[in-house]
Amino acid sequence: MRFYLSLKDMLLINIIKEIGRYTAFIKRIFSRPPKHRVFFKQLIKEMDALGVNSIGIVLIISFFMGAVITLQLAYNIELPIIPKYTVGVGARDTMLLEFSSTVVGLILAGKVGSHIASEIGTMRVTEQIDVLDVMGIDSVGFLMLPKVVALVTLMPFLVLISMFVGVFGGWLAGSFTGVVPSEEFIYGAQYAFVPFYIVYSLIKSVIFAFLITTISGYYGYNTSGGSLEVGKSSTKAVVVSSVQILLFNLLLTQLMLT
Amino acid sequence: MIEVKNLYKSFEDKTVLKDISTSFKKGNTNLIIGRSGSGKTVLLKSIVGLFTPEKGEVLYDKKDFLKMSKDEKKNVREEIGMLFQGSALFDSMTVEENVMFPLDVFTNKSYEERRERAMFCLDRVNLDGAEKKLPSEISGGMQKRVAIARAIALNPKYLFCDEPNSGLDPQTAIVIDELIKELTIEFNMTTIINTHDMSSVFGIGDNIIFIHDGEKHWEGNKDEIMDSGNEELDNFIFASEFLKKIKR
Numbered sequence: 159m160r161f162y163l164s165l166k167d168m169l170l171i172n173i174i175k176e177i178g179r180y181t182a183f184i185k186r187i188f189s190r191p192p193k194h195r196v197f198f199k200q201l202i203k204e205m206d207a208l209g210v211n212s213i214g215i216v217l218i219i220s221f222f223m224g225a226v227i228t229l230q231l232a233y234n235i236e237l238p239i240i241p242k243y244t245v246g247v248g249a250r251d252t253m254l255l256e257f258s259s260t261v262v263g264l265i266l267a268g269k270v271g272s273h274i275a276s277e278i279g280t281m282r283v284t285e286q287i288d289v290l291d292v293m294g295i296d297s298v299g300f301l302m303l304p305k306v307v308a309l310v311t312l313m314p315f316l317v318l319i320s321m322f323v324g325v326f327g328g329w330l331a332g333s334f335t336g337v338v339p340s341e342e343f344i345y346g347a348q349y350a351f352v353p354f355y356i357v358y359s360l361i362k363s364v365i366f367a368f369l370i371t372t373i374s375g376y377y378g379y380n381t382s383g384g385s386l387e388v389g390k391s392s393t394k395a396v397v398v399s400s401v402q403i404l405l406f407n408l409l410l411t412q413l414m415l416t
Numbered sequence: 417m418i419e420v421k422n423l424y425k426s427f428e429d430k431t432v433l434k435d436i437s438t439s440f441k442k443g444n445t446n447l448i449i450g451r452s453g454s455g456k457t458v459l460l461k462s463i464v465g466l467f468t469p470e471k472g473e474v475l476y477d478k479k480d481f482l483k484m485s486k487d488e489k490k491n492v493r494e495e496i497g498m499l500f501q502g503s504a505l506f507d508s509m510t511v512e513e514n515v516m517f518p519l520d521v522f523t524n525k526s527y528e529e530r531r532e533r534a535m536f537c538l539d540r541v542n543l544d545g546a547e548k549k550l551p552s553e554i555s556g557g558m559q560k561r562v563a564i565a566r567a568i569a570l571n572p573k574y575l576f577c578d579e580p581n582s583g584l585d586p587q588t589a590i591v592i593d594e595l596i597k598e599l600t601i602e603f604n605m606t607t608i609i610n611t612h613d614m615s616s617v618f619g620i621g622d623n624i625i626f627i628h629d630g631e632k633h634w635e636g637n638k639d640e641i642m643d644s645g646n647e648e649l650d651n652f653i654f655a656s657e658f659l660k661k662i663k664r
Contacts, residue, residue, distance in 0.1 A: 196520050203508075285504040292464050292576075294493030295521060 183376045186298035187306060200304035208270050208305065208371075209312030213319065215269060216262055220253075220320040223261065224327030227252050232337035245338045246328070246346020251355065253324035255415075258317045259359040260407050263366035266313070267399040271374040274305060275395035278378030279388035287379070298379065306371045313367035314360045321356070358414050365410065366403050373399040417442050418463065418574065418606050423472035425455075425462050432458045433469065434630045442606045445597050445620045449611060450627035451652060456610045457501075457578060459627065463608065464496060464576055465489065476574070494522055497567030497605075499577040499596075503559040505551040505566070511538070512547035515565045522570060537565035541595060557588040561595070568599060575600065577609040581616060589613060593620050614653065617641065626652070 163171070191197060231248045278301060281287050290297040325347055332338030338346075374395040381391040418440040425433040432455045440446040448456045461467045463474050465481060474481040476492050484492065505514050515534040519525060525533070538547060541561040546554055551562065560580060567575060577596060581589035597620045600607040609616065617624060621638035626649045634646045641653065 193521060199520075280507070284502055284507075285500045286506055288461075288466055288500065289498065289504045289506075291466060292493060292496055292498045293518060293521070294490040 179380075180372070180376050183298060183379065184372055186296065187302045187372065187375075188299070190296040190299050191303060192295065192300045196300075197304060200300075201308055204304045204308035205312055207273070208309050209316065212266060212269060212316060215265060216316050216320050217323055219265060220258065220262070220324040221327035223257055224249060224253055224324030225331035227257070227324075228328035228332045228343070229335065229337060232332065242338050242342040243346030243349060245332065246343040247349050248346075249328035249343075250325055250347045250351075253321050253328075254355040254359055257324060258320040259362040259366065260403065262317055262320050263313075263363065263370070263403045263407075264400055266309075266316070266366075267370050267374075267403055268396050270309060271370050271396045271399045272392045274371060274374035275378035275381075275392040276388055278375055279381035279391045280385075282379060282381045283384055283388060298375075301379075302371070302375045305375060306368060309367040309371050310364055313363045317359055317363040318356075321359070358410075361414070362407065362410050365406055369402045369406065370399045373402060417477060418608070419473070419475040419478075420459075420463065421473040421475070423459070423462060423469050423474070425458055425467060425469045432630050433462065436472070436627070436630075436632050438625050438632060438635060440606050440608050441623060443601060443604050444607070444622035445600050446606070446608045446623045446625070447611055447617060447621045448608065448625050448627060449617060449652070451612065454627045455630040456612075456627055458630075460576055460578055460608065460610050464498060465493070494570060495573040497570065497572035497575045499560070499563045499567050499575070499580050501579045501582050503551070503556075503563040505559055505562055507551060509550075510547065511543070511549050511551070511554065511562050514551070514562055515547075515569055518566065518569045533569060534565070537569050538562070540568070540599070541565045556583050557585075557592070560584065560592050564592075564595060564599070568603065571603060573605060575605045575607040577607070577611075579610050579612070581611065581613045586615065590615060590619065596620065612652075617653070628652075 192200075228245055228249045231245045232242075235244060278287075281301070287297045287301075290300055329340065329343045329347070332343045333340040377391040377395040377398070378388075381387050420439070421437050423433050423436040424431065436459060448459060450456050458467060462469045463481075465474075469482065472482075479488075479492075481489065481492060505511075506517065509517065512531070512534055515537050516530050519530040519533055523530065535547070538544065541564050543558060543561045543565065546558060546562075551559055554562070564580075575596070580592050580596065584592065593616050596607060596609065599605070609620075611617070618638050618641075621641070624634075624636055624638065624641060625632055626634040626644075626646070628648045634644050634649050636644060641649070644650065
């Protein structure tokens with residue numbers, strides 16, 4: 159007797175297979191940590207490549223987004239009974255709750271994710287990963303653990319920088335254009351401040367950093383072929399990690415804020 | 417010494433290696449030759465453990481690698497040096513860092529001791545003055561030498577070379593062959609080389625295995641190969657008109 163699977167069943171089986179492989183990949187990252195001396199050398203390198211090198215883009219985007227959010231809010235709040243300082247409240251909460259963690263996460267999924275996937279993918283197709291395997295080094299742990307630790311450690315700092323610069327950008331835009339007086343914005347930025355919003359954002363950033371590094375590493379590591387496939391893996395890594403960030407953002411918001 | 421017994425390896429429904437049995441002697445340059453796609457690389461990668469064969473045995477000094485525990489395999493792997501077809505140097509590391517890499521990972525020596533050993537290996541492959549350069553800044557021949565230096569850094573018992581001459585001009589190819597031969601004798605290694613380069617076959621072929629369609633068709637040395645009597649091997653060796661004329 160023969161069984162035929164429908165397209166839906168096959169898709170489901172493939173998704174389950176992929177999740178299984180990804181889980182096994184994550185297990186290998188933590189299974190055999192490399193020698194301390196080698197690990198810390200790699201960690202410093204990765205902190206520079208993944209974290210420090212991302213400060214510039216985070217600064218620019220956060221500054222302009224903070225400025226735009228402030229101007230948009232100011233132009234949309236036209237009722238004279240609504241005080242001007244609510245613009246400051248709105249800009250602050252938007253930056254703290256959503257922008258600084260989720261949008262910075264999406265930006266880093268593009269920048270860092272493609273970097274990791276293409277780096278590991280190139281190492282795979284040029285047999286550099288085989289070199290590690292032949293030497294008896296667990297290539298997944300050796301290559302991935304420093305990247306995961308580096309981004310998980312530094313992403314909360316990037317998010318804090320983004321929060322500060324975003325609110326600063328909003329204040330500067332409001333003051334320079336005259337739509338929100340400086341004192342009103344500063345008062346609003348401090349009004350009814352909930353410190354948990356920062357904690358919530360930082361927790362999200364840690365999870366997003368983990369998703370970005372592991373998903374990108376997974377696609378890079380499983381590349382086969384040549385440069386064309388490296389490009390495909392890189393694109394896939396960015397798309398999948400972006401979608402996962404949005405999905406986990408929804409889950410975490412539901413879990414932590416409601 | 418490395419022995420291979422009744423090795424089978426398939427990919428999906430295609431059997432790439434069929435009942436391969438042979439031995440590779442210590443202090444010799446053992447060559448695996450055959451056409452592209454004949455199964456040479458699969459055989460080499462099955463011996464070093466990058467592929468897992470379905471059936472058979474791979475014996476490193478009488479111990480079956482396929483039945484070893486993780487730790488035993490790790491110990492064997494520390495005694496393996498491998499030169500890959502495209503050199504496979506780490507792009508982000510300098511020449512010196514590439515050679516120091518196995519020493520960083522596997523030894524507890526001080527930085528000075530590790531550097532000294534790396535410089536010795538680079539000197540041994542006649543590569544002075546390039547230690548601070550990145551792999552992308554040196555020629556293909558120099559990259560092969562760096563890869564050889566990295567492969568011998570830990571003083572391995574076994575050296576594997578996957579088409580060491582690919583992409584090199586004939587003169588540089590001979591230099592690399594002679595270097596591998598010298599190092600094999602000097603360090604008393606079991607060296608296995610995958611090649612389809614005839615100058616390697618006639619130059620350094622102490623022991624030669626000819627693979628055709630995943631099967632071992634002939635085994636011998638460089639002095640016996642001309643009179644093998646094996647049609648497939650003759651077709652492989654005397655593929656060009658020039659070589660056919662020499663044979664006549």
